[in-house]
Amino acid sequence: MLKNKSNNRIRYSFEDIIGESQLITQIKELAARIGTSNSTVLITGESGTGKELFAQAIHGLSSRKNHSFVAVNCAAIPHELFESEVFGYEAGAFSGAKKEGKPGKIELAQNGTLFLDEISELPYQVQGKLLRVLQEREVERLGGTGSKNVDIRIIAATNRDLKSLVQEGKFRQDLFYRLYVFELKIPSLRQRKEDILPLAYHFINYLNDQIAQNVKYMSPELQEWLLSHDWPGNVRELRAFIERGMNLVEGDTLTIENSFLFSAFDATAHKTVEEEGTFAVSLEEAVTKAEIGAIQRALKESNGDRTKAAQILNIHLASLYRKMAKYKLK
Template identity: 45%
Template sequence: MNKVNIEINNMDYQGMLEAVFLATQDAISVVNENGEHILVNPAYEKLTGIDNDDIIGKNSLYDIEEGESLHMKVLSTKKPVGNTKLKIKPSGKTVVAQAAPIIVNETLKGSVAVLHDMSGIKDLTDKLNKAEKKLRELTYKYKPEDIIGESVAINEVKKMIEKAAEVPATVLLRGESGTGKELFANSIHALSSRRNNSFVRVNCAALTDSLLESELFGYEEGSFTGALKGGKKGLFEEADKGTIFLDEISEISMNTQAKLLRVLQEKEIMRVGGNYTINVDVRVIAATNADLSKLVREGKFREDLFYRLNILPIVLPALRERKEDIPLLIKSFIVKFNDEYGRNIVGISDESSSILINHQWPGNVRELENVIGRSIINMNLNERIIESEHLPQLYLNKKLPIKNYVAAGNEAMTKLSNVLDKAESDYIKDIYVRLNKNKTDTAKVLGISLRSLYYKMEKYGIK
């Protein structure tokens, strides 16, 4: 009686093992001591795309597209093999596989392997990366990895960025237009202990003095015509516990400079029309392409504010000072525009690369990015390599000659200032037209603020 019960239990046990083998979601394959498949489960068929009848009797390499056979390694060593990445066919999926020997009565009878599908993990990773990108767009646009370059000059800046992130001191970023001041400001924030709080960017040149003041410090209800009911929080309040990036700091008025100084000294602001102070904990990063020390000497910038801002100065190198980084930047921009424009550009010709490396880049990295973008737009859909004919005219290293307006013969003479004004007007007009009358790009290329460009265009009647 006991013997019958044991036999029934063994049959039940075998049935349970078969049920588990068939139901498990991980793909399982078994080979004999000769490396021939003798057993696979439905999950294996689904993962590989191979039917049971087609795989049985085939050798252990039959289903592998890239990588070595774990079964053969197990059979030769009689030892288990840990997680190994493989690409299988015909499905083309990437899997992580493990294998172990089958030993019966101390005799090697075969090998069993378990395959884990990595596509689900990849999908989750892609979704996580997209979510991280979205979150970064809501807080700060760039991260330290976005700083492209391995030159001595840019590596020195990277070191300074890391040091700046470790302390809460005010940072002053100095560099020509287009050197990437916002990128470096974002990177400092992303590396700092404030990374999980707001990063607020303010273009000081894009706002009038009164509007800039109300935007920075907020205002109380009824403080001016059009003020919102209940007032409005300023950007310093929005950036509390985070970072505020004041771009083109040289453009703010002396009056706003005094109020900014108070924020840096006292860590408090007062709204426009308000009669009480509000404490704020904000890390200030300022940026300029102007020589602030010169503006101080000229009485156009407060000396005490300059010293408050200049606690941790970081000078960003011009692109012409780190030309060895240009190929890396080009590669990065090609990837970016392929994604944005839905293209499949694979590289750039040696001739085109040489042209770009030898250009002086008065517009720096931003100009290089624009050139690559326009080059890809100029290409036909079937073209894959950026050739010299795709490059837009690099006119910036060919300054327009100042015409000879000095009187000759019966021509009227004029003041030198008129000659210079005429040359400046012609040059601005030429750049403006070449850039399809885009004021923002024109200001960037000329290396002046948007406010200064508007002033000059009005002065010279450029429309």
């Protein structure tokens, strides 16, 4: 699944976007339709939802797929270096500049896709230059006297509300409308909870190969907790949680004890009495869904053999029958 990043080729496709929920299926279908276009795309969503993954998948379906996918994290480049890094510079443009000059990220993306992550952090004074690239399809290097034609597609992403930033005077309105051709809103993980367990098993299978483990199952208690957690860090947080457990697990079953090292999750463990009352209701619902899902998966894996299914679930056969009757499962 992972490839060398140095050649600016994509690492992910739509096949790597795990989930069968209605929300994620609709977004994938829309993104696939957008992929065949050359228009600018604005991907929005909370941190950790997989915005760059979608950007790469869109590039992979486009007519530009055999050319570079160049990613720029607008928040990671110091403001004073942003212009030279993204737009490039000519020889002698500033002290310390290379004698031959240097092409910027825009030129490096020629005939391909330029992905501007965290576009909301783009320095205001640079936003006008990016607008010119979008409108005129040309770029002027720092210290240059002429422009170069560029043929690129721009995909931008943000976890902030650009409309609010426009109203606050922090983001140019004309640039916003240039970016706002197609908006792709990536749902949070808590909005598609039915994808949590498939994602968790996906990470388990991937990490089995990476760290030489042979985990096949998750305990019912762990599945219950995964479904009840809000995942403010979304898929990125889920992967980190599973990876922590995979490094500590012994045997073929991942348990809550393996992963639940009270650190980032302390807030969940220290709720007020009032919060706990609300949480208990949602937890009860989550437990029901988790048990039904776990039983159905065990029955499927055992080809309907209830004795084997009970062994997979690590419960007595009588308990399995009781739960199947309770949830009216066949």
